[in-house]
Amino acid sequence: MFQVITRSTPVIRLLAPRGAVLVEAVRGRKTRTDPKAKSKEGRIKTPPPVDPVEMVVLRERFTEYDLIMRALRLEFKEEMLRKRYEEEVGSLAEERAKQEAEEHRSLMTWNQEENLRMLKIRELRVQKEVEAAEVKKAEAAILREQAMEHFVKEKEGEIMRFQEEAKNFITLENLDQRIEEALDDPKNYNFAIDKDGRVVKRTVLQ
């Protein structure tokens, strides 16, 4: 779009650049197709009056002002650049860099020492843990052996009991003998027993 100068002060009109278009570029409530209001039909819009003497004086003042502003701008730019340069490359920056490097080195050495110390402590700890584990293992082995022995003993005891009981078993050879013994020895289970263990053999006879 072209540079549009609106109904502005005469100063800006006169100081306008050459390629600008002096057009009324007012947008408002109405679109371009809406009709003009009845009270405004015969209205001719005129710009405010310009005093030529004042205009000349003003022109001069503006040129001076622009000159000073441009000079100020350049000065500020130079100052900013100098500050930036000093920050990055100046003497203070070098000192700061040196200090930071020194700090870094000292911190690294300290870190190294800390690492060694922790290593020693860790070594001791690990050794102790290994020893404790070994001791535990030995104890566990002993316990296991003891358990095994106990188990074996129990089993042996059971075997002995079974063997002894086996002596009283009825086999094919003893069969006749045992039958004879059983028949010879009748047993009477017809008795009552109390919780206290008192036996009552006398029954109610009918």
Place this chain on the structure above:
Amino acid sequence: MVRLSSFLLKTYHGGHIVIRLAMAGHKQSNRPFYRVVAAYNKRARDSKYIEQLGSYDPLPNIYNEKLVSFNSDRIKYWMGCGAHPTKPVAKLLGLAGFFPLHPMTVTEAERRRALVELAEGAAPEEVDKQQEL
């Protein structure tokens, strides 16, 4: 408030930085208050700015003063980076002494003085006429 993105992400084609007055967010009150602010040209007046460089209170206080503040170091920095001040900011800075006095300030003052002189010239004439009558 945490700024999550830097200004480098939003690039404007053909935009520049301006130093202008932005209304501070005292909404629903008949009490304007402006901040002198460095912002991109294309942004809305009150929206995100780059840096606040001062403030301006347009209503006079109990001592009949309008208080203005400027951060001159940062204004110098932004002017060196190529920021353009707007007319009211330039006028205020001119009155403060940071910039040369804006020509329009002088012109307005002269015009007002001329009007006052005219009024004084008219009033004694009227008084004389009335006396004559």
